[in-house]
Amino acid sequence: MLRSVSVIGIGETRMGKLTSKSIRMLIKEAGNKAIEDAGIEKERIQALYMGNYNASYWSIQSHIGALASETLEIGHIPTIRTEGACATGSLAFRQGLNAIAAGIYDVVLIGGVEKMTHKPIETITTGLASAADFEYEVNLGSTFPSLFAMIANRYFYEYGDVRKEMAMAAVQNHDNALLNSNAQMHKKITIDQVFNGFPVAHPLTVYDCSLVTDGAAFVVLAATEVAEKIAKKRVVEVIGTGHAGDSLTLAGKKSITTLEATVKAANEAYKMAGITAKDIGFAEVHDCFTITQIINTEDLGFFEKGRGAKALAEGKTALDGQIPINTSGGLKAKGHPIGATGLSQINEVVTQIRGEAGARQIKNANIGLNHNLGGTAATCVVNVFKGR
Amino acid sequence: MNKKATIYTYSIIYTASEDFKDQTPYVIAIVEDKDSRVLSRIEGYEENKEIHIGMEVELFKTDESGNPIYKFIN
Numbered sequence: 356m357l358r359s360v361s362v363i364g365i366g367e368t369r370m371g372k373l374t375s376k377s378i379r380m381l382i383k384e385a386g387n388k389a390i391e392d393a394g395i396e397k398e399r400i401q402a403l404y405m406g407n408y409n410a411s412y413w414s415i416q417s418h419i420g421a422l423a424s425e426t427l428e429i430g431h432i433p434t435i436r437t438e439g440a441c442a443t444g445s446l447a448f449r450q451g452l453n454a455i456a457a458g459i460y461d462v463v464l465i466g467g468v469e470k471m472t473h474k475p476i477e478t479i480t481t482g483l484a485s486a487a488d489f490e491y492e493v494n495l496g497s498t499f500p501s502l503f504a505m506i507a508n509r510y511f512y513e514y515g516d517v518r519k520e521m522a523m524a525a526v527q528n529h530d531n532a533l534l535n536s537n538a539q540m541h542k543k544i545t546i547d548q549v550f551n552g553f554p555v556a557h558p559l560t561v562y563d564c565s566l567v568t569d570g571a572a573f574v575v576l577a578a579t580e581v582a583e584k585i586a587k588k589r590v591v592e593v594i595g596t597g598h599a600g601d602s603l604t605l606a607g608k609k610s611i612t613t614l615e616a617t618v619k620a621a622n623e624a625y626k627m628a629g630i631t632a633k634d635i636g637f638a639e640v641h642d643c644f645t646i647t648q649i650i651n652t653e654d655l656g657f658f659e660k661g662r663g664a665k666a667l668a669e670g671k672t673a674l675d676g677q678i679p680i681n682t683s684g685g686l687k688a689k690g691h692p693i694g695a696t697g698l699s700q701i702n703e704v705v706t707q708i709r710g711e712a713g714a715r716q717i718k719n720a721n722i723g724l725n726h727n728l729g730g731t732a733a734t735c736v737v738n739v740f741k742g743r
Numbered sequence: 744m745n746k747k748a749t750i751y752t753y754s755i756i757y758t759a760s761e762d763f764k765d766q767t768p769y770v771i772a773i774v775e776d777k778d779s780r781v782l783s784r785i786e787g788y789e790e791n792k793e794i795h796i797g798m799e800v801e802l803f804k805t806d807e808s809g810n811p812i813y814k815f816i817n
């Protein structure tokens with residue numbers, strides 16, 4: 356990076372079915388929390404990057420950048436909204452990061468927001484499906500869960516049946532969420548419950564799916580030289596970042612059991628940070644479905660291909676394991692407010708590095724990453740963080 | 744295109760979008776025909792029918808977007 360950049364403030368809402376909260380209220384709550392956490396005057400913020408996936412469809416509200424700057428009373432600064440399916444939040448983060456690294460700004464605010472639960476499930480499913488290829492996938496009747504269900508069935512064929520380990524991923528994420536007051540699900544589940552949940556897209560049941568969530572999450576970024584002067588809490592540096600793509604369609608991918616966008620984004624981030632996967636202490640990975648969590652831990656280089664499920668079953672990804680995964684509860688149990696998800700992952704990584712995670716605090720949280728996928732792994736962002 | 748292709752991977756859909764919610768459960772699959780892979784819907788699914796990767800299916804028709812629709816061979 357041209358110039359080192361660090362996180363100085365984080366803030367998020369509780370995740371869930373927040374019937375009484377509008378998009379504006381979610382932005383206000385999480386945005387002000389992050390600004391207060393950074394302990395800066397609003398005048399210091401030079402630009403705002405907002406991630407929002409689909410308020411245009413679910414709430415007939417576009418132009419979220421301006422909505423957010425008015426709501427947060429941060430004046431005439433430039434704003435922009437990013438969209439890249441479920442990776443939307445991390446894309447907003449990358450834009451802010453790049454602008455500081457390039458020397459354009461010293462301090463920026465980045466936010467993500469999504470309001471979903473006010474719509475019937477078919478409308479939610481249609482809105483989500485528009486992140487796939489509408490002509491060649493959605494028109495045929497495919498849904499997001501079904502695209503990842505096809506990945507799961509192919510994975511079973513190539514590497515063996517990991518149905519049970521998928522259920523264990525759901526159980527583990529629900530367990531972690533029990534320790535997170537911001538999580539949507541505070542419900543212990545069992546492997547049997549996952550198997551017997553109502554089928555969504557075979558082999559996935561409802562318990563293999565991430566949640567439908569309302570929520571917002573924000574981050575304040577500053578040039579590290581500035582951060583060290585103004586930050587009130589431990590400065591968390593972004594030591595590496597990567598962004599890669601792949602075909603929009605599932606059928607267009609060379610392999611559907613190794614997600615190439617993850618491999619490429621991770622390699623770019625590790626190279627920039629001057630580290631390898633072995634140096635990563637913990638990670639928030641994109642568990643849109645339980646199979647994805649297993650595949651991600653392989654593609655990020657934590658475990659060999661085909662061994663992710665076994666590692667999970669051995670407890671290696673648990674809170675007290677060798678590399679804790681989704682300490683927040685993940686998309687599965689903390690929640691998946693699409694445009695806010697990447698920033699909520701970053702909130703968790705920073706919380707862990709600062710040592711503020713309370714009952715779910717892991718030991719030696721010094722280097723962690725967030726991994727955020729968009730669509731059927733057509734977009735991927737990986738950011739690596741380190742405490743200073 | 745050959746009339747027959749094999750299933751590369753598949754799923755049975757129970758929770759559908761607005762346009763397809765009346766058709767559940769139904770099957771979508773990526774089918775492989777020599778080296779090319781395309782997404783397709785496979786008509787003729789009945790509850791508990793055995794489906795597996797590598798299974799042969801037969802071209803049935805093409806939809807308005809030019810997507811192939813296959814059917815199970817009984």
Ligand SMILES: CC(C)(COP(=O)(O)OP(=O)(O)OC[C@H]1O[C@@H](n2cnc3c(N)ncnc32)[C@H](O)[C@@H]1OP(=O)(O)O)[C@@H](O)C(=O)NCCC(=O)NCCS
Binds near residue numbers: 441476499555560566
């Ligand atoms: C799986 C899914 C279809 C279920 O939605 P739904 O049918 O509307 O479910 P409901 O809201 O009626 O909930 C019924 C019950 O199941 C629970 N539930 C719903 N989704 C759940 C999930 N994903 N995991 C665990 N429990 C879930 C609810 O809390 C509720 O429990 P309760 O009766 O104790 O209150 C929905 O969660 C979904 O679409 N998830 C995937 C989201 C997605 O694709 N995101 C993009 C990824 S790329």
